Amino acid sequence: xxVKGLIKKGVYFDSVSxxxxxxxxxxxxxxxxxxxxxxxxxxxxxxxxxxxxxxxFDDASDSDILVGISAVDLAAADxxxxxxxxxxxxxxxxxxxxxxxxxxxxxxxxxxxxxxxxSLISIAGKYAAAEAMKAxxxxxxxxxxxxxxxxxxxxxxxxxxxxxxxxxxxxxCGSAIINGIPLGFANVLPKGNIGIxxxxxxxxxxxxxxxASNGAGISQAIGTGGRDVRKEIGGMMFIEALKAxxxxxxxxxxxxxxxxPDPDVLKKIGNELKSFxxxxxxxxxxxxxxxxxxxxxxxxxxxxxxxxxxxxxxxxQEIESIKKSLSERTAGISRQAEKLSHGxxxxxxxxxxxxGTLCDEAQLVMKDSVGFVYSNGPLNADFRLTDLWKSKxxxxxxxxxxxxxxxxxxxxxxxxxxxxxxLEEVSDPDVAVILLDVxxxxxSHPDPCAELVPVIxxxxxxxxxxxxxxSLTGTEADPQNRRKVISELEKAGMIIxxxxxxxxxxxxxxxxxxxxxxx
Amino acid sequence: MKIQLKNQIPFVGDDLPLGNFIPHxxxxxxxxFINDQSRIVYLTSDLNLFAxxxxxxxxxxxxxxxxxxxxxxxxxxxxxxxxxNKIEIYDSTFQYDxxxxxxxxxxxxxxxxxxxxxxxxxxxxxxxxxxxxNFFKSGFDRQFMLNALEAKDRILSGDVIGGILNIxxxxxxxxxxxxxxxAGFLLGLHFNxxxxxxxxxxxxxxxxxxxxxxxxxxxxxxxxxxxxxxxxPLKKILLLLCEEFxxxxxKSLEDLLSVGSTSGADFFSGYMLPIKYKTGI
Numbered sequence: 047x048x049v050k051g052l053i054k055k056g057v058y059f060d061s062v063s064x065x066x067x068x069x070x071x072x073x074x075x076x077x078x079x080x081x082x083x084x085x086x087x088x089x090x091x092x093x094x095x096x097x098x099x100x101x102x103f104d105d106a107s108d109s110d111i112l113v114g115i116s117a118v119d120l121a122a123a124d125x126x127x128x129x130x131x132x133x134x135x136x137x138x139x140x141x142x143x144x145x146x147x148x149x150x151x152x153x154x155x156x157x158x159x160x161x162x163x164x165s166l167i168s169i170a171g172k173y174a175a176a177e178a179m180k181a182x183x184x185x186x187x188x189x190x191x192x193x194x195x196x197x198x199x200x201x202x203x204x205x206x207x208x209x210x211x212x213x214x215x216x217x218x219c220g221s222a223i224i225n226g227i228p229l230g231f232a233n234v235l236p237k238g239n240i241g242i243x244x245x246x247x248x249x250x251x252x253x254x255x256x257x258a259s260n261g262a263g264i265s266q267a268i269g270t271g272g273r274d275v276r277k278e279i280g281g282m283m284f285i286e287a288l289k290a291x292x293x294x295x296x297x298x299x300x301x302x303x304x305x306x307p308d309p310d311v312l313k314k315i316g317n318e319l320k321s322f323x324x325x326x327x328x329x330x331x332x333x334x335x336x337x338x339x340x341x342x343x344x345x346x347x348x349x350x351x352x353x354x355x356x357x358x359x360x361x362x363q364e365i366e367s368i369k370k371s372l373s374e375r376t377a378g379i380s381r382q383a384e385k386l387s388h389g390x391x392x393x394x395x396x397x398x399x400x401x402g403t404l405c406d407e408a409q410l411v412m413k414d415s416v417g418f419v420y421s422n423g424p425l426n427a428d429f430r431l432t433d434l435w436k437s438k439x440x441x442x443x444x445x446x447x448x449x450x451x452x453x454x455x456x457x458x459x460x461x462x463x464x465x466x467x468x469l470e471e472v473s474d475p476d477v478a479v480i481l482l483d484v485x486x487x488x489x490s491h492p493d494p495c496a497e498l499v500p501v502i503x504x505x506x507x508x509x510x511x512x513x514x515x516x517s518l519t520g521t522e523a524d525p526q527n528r529r530k531v532i533s534e535l536e537k538a539g540m541i542i543x544x545x546x547x548x549x550x551x552x553x554x555x556x557x558x559x560x561x562x563x564x565x
Numbered sequence: 566m567k568i569q570l571k572n573q574i575p576f577v578g579d580d581l582p583l584g585n586f587i588p589h590x591x592x593x594x595x596x597x598f599i600n601d602q603s604r605i606v607y608l609t610s611d612l613n614l615f616a617x618x619x620x621x622x623x624x625x626x627x628x629x630x631x632x633x634x635x636x637x638x639x640x641x642x643x644x645x646x647x648x649x650n651k652i653e654i655y656d657s658t659f660q661y662d663x664x665x666x667x668x669x670x671x672x673x674x675x676x677x678x679x680x681x682x683x684x685x686x687x688x689x690x691x692x693x694x695x696x697x698x699n700f701f702k703s704g705f706d707r708q709f710m711l712n713a714l715e716a717k718d719r720i721l722s723g724d725v726i727g728g729i730l731n732i733x734x735x736x737x738x739x740x741x742x743x744x745x746x747x748a749g750f751l752l753g754l755h756f757n758x759x760x761x762x763x764x765x766x767x768x769x770x771x772x773x774x775x776x777x778x779x780x781x782x783x784x785x786x787x788x789x790x791x792x793x794x795x796x797x798p799l800k801k802i803l804l805l806l807c808e809e810f811x812x813x814x815x816k817s818l819e820d821l822l823s824v825g826s827t828s829g830a831d832f833f834s835g836y837m838l839p840i841k842y843k844t845g846i
Contacts, residue, residue: 058590061738061825065687068737072703081705084741086734086778092712096704108734108780114705185622 047078047116050123051100052130053085054111059134064111067133071115074129076122082130085110152180166229167216168192174217175199182206182214189269190216191230193448197278200271204282213290214283216271220247223254223267230269231458233487234523238263240356241297243287245270245304248401248485249331249349251519252546253303256353258521262360265297266290272402275307275315284311285318292322300326301356303349305406306333319343327356331403332410332425349407350545376551383555386541387563391511392478395419395557396471397442397550398464400457401519404483405444408550415554416440416561422447437471440557442481458490461497472505472512478560479513480505481553483546484535486520486528494526495534502538513556514540517549576653577640580617580794581606586633589781597782598633605785606633608642613820617657617794618785657794661759664807670760670840672810676833679815683822687737688830689746692717692838709736713743721842725768726775733776742831744783747776749835751790752799756840765845798824799836 059067064082071080081098083089085106093099098114106112113130117123156162165181167174171194178188178195182203190203195217207214215222221244222229226237233251235258242264244250250267257264268287275281284304291297300322307315307330316338319326327344329352330337335345344365346352354368395416399405402423409418409425418426419440431438434449444450445457445464457464464482471477484494491497502514516535520528532542543549586598586606594611608620608630615621620633620640634641638649661669677693684690686700692713701710712735720728729747736742751769758765773791777784789796795803798821805814821829839845 058592058739060592061740061828064739065737065826079703079705081703083705083737084734084739084780086741086780088712088734088743089736089741092705092708092735095708098704108778108783116704 047118048120048123049098049100049114049116050120050127051098051103051112051114052127053102053106054113054130057111057134058109059111059137063134063137066137067113067130070133071113071126071129074122074126076118077126078116078118080116080126081112081114083112083114084108085112152177156184156186163187164189164213164224164229166191168230171195171217175203178203178214179206182210182212185210185212187213187224188215189219189222189224189229190214190271191219192216193218197273197276200273201279204274204279208282208286213268213287215269218273219269219271221250221267222269223264225266228488231485231487231489232267233258233519233521234525235267235521236263236523237265238360239265239296239298240301240360241265241291241294241299242267242301242303243270243284243291244268244302245272245275245284245307246331246403248483248519249303249329249403249407251401251485251487252349252404253301253329253353253356255519255521256350256545257301257357257360258523260354260357262357265294272305275304275311277308277310281307281311281314285315288315288318288322292324298324299356299359300324301352302326302328303352303403304330305403306330312337316340325359327352327359331406348411348545348547349403350547375548379548379551380555383552383559386513386552387556387559389511390478390513390556390560391509392474392476393557393560394474394476395440395442395479395481395553396437396474396477397481397553398467398471399442399444399481399483400446400464401483401485401546402444402446404485404519404546405442405446407546408442408481408483408553411547411550412440412442412554415551415558422449437474443467458485461491461494465497465501468501468505469508472509475509477509477512479515479553479556481549482514482516482540483549484516484518484520484531486518486524486526486531488525490520490526492525495531495538498540499534499538502535502540506539513553514538515543515549515553515556516540517543517546519546576621576655577649578606578615578617578619578794579654579657580789580792581620581635581640582618583635583637586635588631596630599781603781603784605781606635608633613798614824615655615797616786617655617789617792619655621655655797657789657797657800659755659793659795659800659803661756661803661807666760669806672806672814673837673840675810676814676818676837679818683815683818684830685822685827687742688827689713689736689742689834690830692834693841709742713746716743717838720838720844725844726771729772729775734778736827736831738825738828738831740780740783740786740825740828742827744776744787745825745828745831746835746838747772748786748790748796749799749832749837750839750844751787751835752793752795753836753839754845755793756836757843757846760840761843761846763846768845796832798829799832 068082086108115126164187166189168191171192174192175195181188204214221231270283274284291300325342329346344355355365358365412419418429419442420429420431420438421442422434424430522528582604584600586600589597589599595609597607606618640647680690691697716728716732732743754765801817
């Protein structure tokens with residue numbers, strides 16, 4: 047019999063690891079006995095009594111790990127000694143790997159990833175609030191992707207979050223990028239110095255994608271859920287997120303995105319912004335852009351404009367040149383519309399949207415060219431569609447609304463409803479333009495062309511003169527690849543504009559020109 | 566922006582030493598910090614490992630934390646500052662107040678019924694259940710077991726310090742089994758002080774001195790016990806035993822036993838011994 051051993055200094059392993067290594071060593075061929083223990087004087091005495099002590103152990107301290115092995119011969123002992131480090135490494139690897147294993151409860155998940163500091167909750171709405179509170183009480187920030195959480199529950203969660211310095215993003219928060227990690231629907235964006243706070247998921251995606259396309263990047267993108275800026279919630283998380291970005295050294299420019307908040311909430315936001323020194327680009331979609339007039343605030347009228355302004359400020363450029371080039375583009379779109387409107391048979395527009403904020407923005411653009419349009423979420427209550435499944439005159443539908451998503455995935459993931467509706471719309475001889483949004487990125491359909499190209503080709507067979515106009519929200523780095531998707535959709539005959547606003551402007555101008563010609 | 570840390574400390578231990586600390590050792594759920602007085606404070610993301618010298622930070626990647634400073638009214642973790650006046654403090658004391666001590670003791674003695682099912686094979690439970698000696702097979706195992714049995718005999722015969730010296734520093738684990746046992750033993754002595762209205766502070770001091778060594782992690786663990794600062798998982802069990810022996814006791818016991826491979830079990834074995842054999846009385 048031969049006894050060999052080693053001392054591991056300056057490293058610490060928990061007792062479970064020490065026992066496992068000891069057990070694994072004993073299983074090796076030719077090994078008679080082994081011990082992996084802390085090097086206390088008393089343990090050395092035990093090793094001595096057990097015939098496993100070695101002279102080298104005399105130098106060990108209480109904090110060292112001793113590995114003692116008895117083997118049938120030197121070769122077996124050497125093999126075991128060589129195995130020691132490997133066994134410890136395997137244990138560490140196993141520990142890291144086990145963090146990704148399936149778990150049965152929130153507590154299990156937290157045990158497997160004790161360093162976690164954010165919980166993404168995407169479960170049936172009626173259970174979401176309870177789980178979110180559990181996460182908050184464990185000190186985690188929360189993103190609630192689920193909808194159907196009551197406003198009272200939202201208020202309670204956000205009050206708790208605010209009082210404990212924790213973010214509560216949502217409910218119904220579709221998109222966020224925290225410390226570079228995309229959550230929910232989100233795009234692959236370059237790292238940069240622009241921080242975003244958004245009470246709108248697709249608004250966040252559109253603005254951040256524009257920023258990325260214009261050579262700037264994102265520090266953080268915090269969603270709050272659309273209801274946060276309502277009177278009942280008081281903009282609680284919107285304001286907390288703004289404060290967080292203001293204090294964040296990596297954020298130099300802040301973009302805030304929302305539909306017009308409740309007046310009192312807007313006042314609170316305005317008061318908060320007074321102490322900010324960082325430039326803030328604000329887009330209050332459909333609201334008065336001048337309402338937050340302040341030296342460091344750059345009001346934008348559209349999501350695209352907000353993204354362009356932020357990118358310009360980030361690069362130290364003047365925003366006046368942006369305004370000028372957008373104005374020139376509008377003139378160009380008008381000329382393009384003039385050309386495209388010739389020879390069209392129909393007279394109405396049908397917008398089929400997967401992004402709620404993009405749908406709102408399209409309606410706002412349309413208001414200036416063709417007036418109010420019918421919708422399931424109209425700007426003017428008189429234009430609410432009585433039958434959601436049947437469009438009327440100029441209609442723009444948000445297919446992501448609850449009435450369409452019950453029992454089926456969101457239209458950014460599942461195109462079934464939209465492709466079916468496209469074929470129904472083109473069968474209406476009065477339809478001249480189909481306006482679409484295509485949202486790319488994590489969470490969205492991995493191959494939108496596989497869904498849209500066949501249906502566009504089929505629709506063109508039914509109504510060759512109907513125009514398909516749209517835009518893509520996303521970046522070149524997204525899994526779907528923006529450029530590739532544009533190329534395939536253009537090949538199928540779709541007109542792709544650089545933004546949702548541009549696509550809406552073109553569609554609106556075409557309808558207006560048709561209308562003026564026919565009158 | 567690190568979306569973490571800010572105001573995220575739900576509570577801290579009630580016996581945090583002051584000073585500037587540097588990392589001593591890192592584990593998945595614990596990072597130990599040490600100051601120039603060799604005092605240990607640890608950050609943990611697991612409440613099950615909480616004690617008087619701990620800071621609970623659930624939302625933080627512990628591997629990222631580099632420095633810790635503790636002042637009378639604030640804590641600095643890396644660049645983040647926390648006001649101690651605004652943080653809940655864990656009360657590590659346990660006074661056995663308003664408790665029928667005899668009833669408490671009889672509930673406590675029901676726990677050995679769970680030894681075979683719950684307690685790990687290589688724990689010191691063989692001190693109570695001789696059949697479990699069969700789990701100790703290797704040369705080291707057998708020798709360790711003999712030392713522990715001798716330690717018990719010495720303690721029962723009145724040579725408490727001799728017994729302590731016979732078990733200290735011995736056994737498996739980062740904190741050797743024998744040291745876990747002694748920490749529990751010190752808290753068991755506290756029960757005897759209350760139950761029999763005795764002053765065993767001198768004995769506790771002697772046990773602490775005999776058991777302390779050069780490993781600061783073990784010393785910190787022993788110091789808590791000597792000062793009657795209760796390890797949170799044990800306090801949870803004792804609070805439940807004040808009421809009745811029911812299902813939550815088992816759950817809390819499982820939590821304690823999940824600490825280390827045998828640490829929780831050895832600690833509990835140590836707690837039981839002076840109570841069962843009226844040590845010091």
